[in-house]
Amino acid sequence: RGRVSLRGALISGLKPHTIARAGLGFVPEDRQIFPEHTVEDNLVIGKKKGPEGQDEWPIKRIYDVFPLLEPLRHRIAGRLSGGEQQMLAIARTLMGNPALLLLDEPSEGLAPIIVQRIGELLRQLRSIGSTVLIAEQNMHFCLGLASHATVIDKGQIVYAAGIDELKANDAIRRRYLAL
Numbered sequence: 001r002g003r004v005s006l007r008g009a010l011i012s013g014l015k016p017h018t019i020a021r022a023g024l025g026f027v028p029e030d031r032q033i034f035p036e037h038t039v040e041d042n043l044v045i046g047k048k049k050g051p052e053g054q055d056e057w058p059i060k061r062i063y064d065v066f067p068l069l070e071p072l073r074h075r076i077a078g079r080l081s082g083g084e085q086q087m088l089a090i091a092r093t094l095m096g097n098p099a100l101l102l103l104d105e106p107s108e109g110l111a112p113i114i115v116q117r118i119g120e121l122l123r124q125l126r127s128i129g130s131t132v133l134i135a136e137q138n139m140h141f142c143l144g145l146a147s148h149a150t151v152i153d154k155g156q157i158v159y160a161a162g163i164d165e166l167k168a169n170d171a172i173r174r175r176y177l178a179l
Helices: 016-022 039-045 059-065 082-094 112-127 139-143 163-168 170-177
Strands: 024-027 100-104 132-135 148-153 156-162
Touching (some): 024 082, 039 082, 059 082, 059 112, 082 112, 112 132, 139 163, 148 170, 156 163, 156 170
Parallel strands (some): 024 100, 100 132
Antiparallel strands (some): 148 156
């Protein structure tokens, strides 16, 4: 139930390609890369102009922000590690020049050192002005990244505030976040 809007426009019920054209970039939990294609093919497949015709994420910038991907550009994507696939999934989504980047469980199933790298990457994206929304159960991962937090329990929002307020709220942290 409810309504979802993006940049002031209602997107609830729209087809996925229409939502993507409106500016939402989605990185699914299972990454959904094209395993039989190269890294660079995956990036090119994701390329499109942004909702206002912008092209802020050309392939050169992708390789600047994701330096680990450039030497792998000719590798078959299905042969990448889980962390490399996650970086590829994020990079491919950025190639679509989204106004909002939505990540579903970006730390899921990754080694701690890779989770740290993904966190660094997301902090870098935030520092250059990208808007990122993360759906994540790993609160330790989120606490160092987020500016705001919403805690959902059984489908209901039970808490929403700035991340500093969440860090200071022992009752909410103990009850819902096991911190």
